[in-house]
């Protein structure tokens with residue numbers, strides 16, 4: 323086992339343990355617990371349950387369904403009833419073994435069961451290892467919107483076992499790279515010597531090939547960035563944590579209006595290109611930055627335009643963006659500018675039209 327610990331300095335600090343074999347730390351981070359409820363999905367449990375269970379005391383597995391439909395209040399009720407029937411008590415713990423769907427749902431169930439029991443996040447997708455499992459945001463979907471019912475519930479530890487990424491379907495891995503690209507663009511190129519941008523530039527092939535030697539560095543860099551932002555703004559109140567939504571305004575609108583066959587990470591990649599073009603058209607950055615926002619997702623094999631986008635209307639996407647729960651009524655984008663990445667309200671219509679055209683939306 324070779325893992326490293328990335329600290330998350332929130333009110334009750336915890337570590338993200340990154341590297342191959344991190345699942346084997348479950349017994350250590352849960353030492354002394356009477357019972358542990360492991361929440362997972364069938365295909366993931368088949369592969370990784372033994373690794374996480376070894377050394378744990380009494381535990382029981384609670385399986386949930388796959389996909390966004392399973393991220394529901396019905397699943398939370400099912401899990402909580404299962405916990406109660408098994409006799410999970412206030413001082414026991416939940417362990418979420420899976421991607422963001424499992425992490426968000428099990429995390430939310432843990433936040434409400436007995437008014438909150440401890441949870442360990444054991445993310446098995448790239449997206450969950452670099453993003454969803456860190457920072458304590460948990461939520462489920464209701465028909466009126468995605469992630470509309472949730473709670474902040476920080477885990478007591480995150481076990482990001484990079485060896486689990488070997489079995490991830492190719493599109494899921496590539497989707498996670500959309501979030502990785504976001505971190506690279508959020509990093510200040512002037513100060514992040516040897517950081518994520520250098521890694522992506524110098525080891526692109528190894529990153530795409532999921533080289534085990536590179537994955538630990540990649541996930542640790544991203545986890546460190548997310549940890550820093552979460553520690554600065556744990557409850558998304560000051561605008562610092564909102565910068566993590568770079569590329570997400572368009573991505574959410576694309577997902578809400580039909581998805582267009584894109585994974586979340588692919589939609590984020592297109593959203594990053596859109597953000598670069600938009601901020602360039604607002605004359606907030608030079609062409610070099612606009613180019614970077616296009617070239618980085620492209621170098622990771624991610625789409626930079628909406629497939630079939632000519633049939634879409636920018637006005638329809640804008641209407642969805644105005645309804646986005648993170649927007650305070652008007653249109654808010656996270657954009658790079660002279661002071662780094664900040665929130666920008668209501669950019670000029672001509673700049674928006676330019677950015678939509680650049681990602682292939684509209685005729």
Ligand SMILES: NC(=O)c1ccc[n+]([C@@H]2O[C@H](COP(=O)([O-])OP(=O)(O)OC[C@H]3O[C@@H](n4cnc5c(N)ncnc54)[C@H](O)[C@@H]3O)[C@@H](O)[C@H]2O)c1
Nearest residue numbers: 363388421422423424446447449450453454459486489490
């Ligand atoms: N809480 C947060 O801060 C936060 C942040 C970003 C995203 N999210 C949420 O995360 C969810 C998406 O998460 P995701 O991209 O991990 O998708 P996911 O959890 O649906 O996993 C994708 C697919 O991969 C499978 N899978 C997972 N790990 C595997 C492995 N190691 N090998 C083989 N198959 C594996 C899953 O069973 C699933 O079919 C969304 O619901 C999103 O809202 C939450």
